[in-house]
Amino acid sequence: MTQVREVLLTVNGTPHEVRVPARRLLSDCLRHDIGLTGTHVGCEHGVCGACTVLVDGVPMRSCLLFAVSVEDADITTVEGLTEPDGRLSPVQQAFNDCHGLQCGFCTPGFLTTITAGLRENPDPSQDDAREMIGGNLCRCTGYQNIVASVLRAAELRREQ
Amino acid sequence: MKPAPFDYSRPDSVDEAVRTLARLGDDGKVLAGGQSLVPLLSMRLATVHHLVDINRLRELDYVRVDRDVVRVGALARHAHVLADLGAASAQPLLGQALALVAHATIRNRGTTLGSVVHADPSGEMTAVLALLGGTVRVLGSDAEREVPADEFFLGPLESAVRPGELAVEASFPVLAPDSGTSFVEVARRHGDYAVCGVAALVRLGPDGSVASAHAAYLSVAPTPLVLDLSVAARDGAPGDAARALVEPEADIHASADYRRHLAGVLTDRAIREATGRAAA
Numbered sequence: 001m002t003q004v005r006e007v008l009l010t011v012n013g014t015p016h017e018v019r020v021p022a023r024r025l026l027s028d029c030l031r032h033d034i035g036l037t038g039t040h041v042g043c044e045h046g047v048c049g050a051c052t053v054l055v056d057g058v059p060m061r062s063c064l065l066f067a068v069s070v071e072d073a074d075i076t077t078v079e080g081l082t083e084p085d086g087r088l089s090p091v092q093q094a095f096n097d098c099h100g101l102q103c104g105f106c107t108p109g110f111l112t113t114i115t116a117g118l119r120e121n122p123d124p125s126q127d128d129a130r131e132m133i134g135g136n137l138c139r140c141t142g143y144q145n146i147v148a149s150v151l152r153a154a155e156l157r158r159e160q
Numbered sequence: 161m162k163p164a165p166f167d168y169s170r171p172d173s174v175d176e177a178v179r180t181l182a183r184l185g186d187d188g189k190v191l192a193g194g195q196s197l198v199p200l201l202s203m204r205l206a207t208v209h210h211l212v213d214i215n216r217l218r219e220l221d222y223v224r225v226d227r228d229v230v231r232v233g234a235l236a237r238h239a240h241v242l243a244d245l246g247a248a249s250a251q252p253l254l255g256q257a258l259a260l261v262a263h264a265t266i267r268n269r270g271t272t273l274g275s276v277v278h279a280d281p282s283g284e285m286t287a288v289l290a291l292l293g294g295t296v297r298v299l300g301s302d303a304e305r306e307v308p309a310d311e312f313f314l315g316p317l318e319s320a321v322r323p324g325e326l327a328v329e330a331s332f333p334v335l336a337p338d339s340g341t342s343f344v345e346v347a348r349r350h351g352d353y354a355v356c357g358v359a360a361l362v363r364l365g366p367d368g369s370v371a372s373a374h375a376a377y378l379s380v381a382p383t384p385l386v387l388d389l390s391v392a393a394r395d396g397a398p399g400d401a402a403r404a405l406v407e408p409e410a411d412i413h414a415s416a417d418y419r420r421h422l423a424g425v426l427t428d429r430a431i432r433e434a435t436g437r438a439a440a
Binding site: 003005021022023025028044045046049052055058059060061063064065066068069072113131132134135 | 161162163164165166167168170191194195198199201202203211213215216239262263264265266268269350351
């Protein structure tokens with residue numbers, strides 16, 4: 001009953017043509033069909049935030065989107081955050097500097113969310129930083145170091 | 161945790177969407193933001209035969225203040241409505257409620273009208289529509305209806321939108337003069353569904369006393385419950401009145417008694433805040 005569809009997705013600036021059924025979640029499409037396993041799948045119902053990617057620059061849960069539905073969009077995953085010359089982005093560097101990760105499972109969702117958050121608010125307060133990451137769960141590092149990473153990333157962006 | 165297979169269409173116009181839905185009848189289901197629908201499909205709590213994706217219907221992506229109502233099109237995301245300064249000043253309750261709808265990331269995709277049509281009794285925007293006495297415009301293949309809020313919510317997750325129809329716009333009345341609003345809720349964690357929530361609308365008379373006070377409740381009834389607390393508010397005890405009138409049920413998150421207690425405390429808080437804003 002299910003037709004397989006040809007879907008053209010633009011991920012990190014590169015077009016990918018995939019053949020998927022309509023029910024394919026964007027998270028699964030990125031990982032299995034395109035092979036970009038940086039996007040992690042945690043709860044798979046929109047609670048944990050690990051699968052967050054940027055859709056036209058805006059953070060969204062890839063587990064709550066069908067790949068076929070975002071055909072026209074420009075998608076950025078954690079793999080697309082590094083600078084063109086391969087250096088870490090300010091947010092990635094800040095996580096490195098502040099011990100913002102331990103096991104790393106939740107990290108891709110934090111990195112994408114904070115990258116977009118700092119574009120909107122380049123100079124966040126401690127409270128703004130907490131609000132920014134309010135939709136993402138971390139089960140090991142705790143949030144203190146992640147909040148510190150947000151503030152450090154803002155500092156690094158200003159220095160650029 | 162994967163949705164069962166379904167067929168899929170993505171119309172390019174409202175006409176095409178309505179024709180497709182009319183053809184599919186009971187088999188069709190609209191996909192807007194999908195932030196409630198997709199988890200239900202993934203957990204197999206719901207199945208659909210055919211999804212009609214309205215995310216290309218740019219003509220429904222609008223928020224505008226039109227004389228005495230704020231009109232919100234079916235493709236306006238929560239984040240878009242929340243950021244709209246015209247809507248915020250015309251009806252402050254919209255922003256007060258939207259800030260409590262899930263998390264920012266969910267608000268980036270979820271639509272305000274979608275949340276109303278989803279008719280979850282824990283949904284903030286259902287309570288807002290009910291409290292303000294808003295309407296929903298629904299298109300069928302040969303008719304158009306404007307459904308008032310008190311006829312729109314039929315039961316938990318059940319709205320008056322019939323198979324073959326498309327909800328295209330919600331209208332929220334603007335704030336009347338000498339009036340104020342407030343939205344307060346208690347949730348286990350920031351962004352979770354509220355254990356109990358209260359939206360309040362207070363209007364003051366010429367002498368500054370309370371002319372009318374109404375409150376709408378989340379998570380205490382199968383549909384958004386609206387109470388007229390005008391008399392109780394004038395007597396200074398709207399919370400006691402609310403406690404006596406709500407009939408919440410117990411579930412895994414809270415006992416019925418605790419919900420009733422919250423309804424009282426939050427009513428006092430919301431009415432006090434709305435009254436203060438009306439006087440400001």
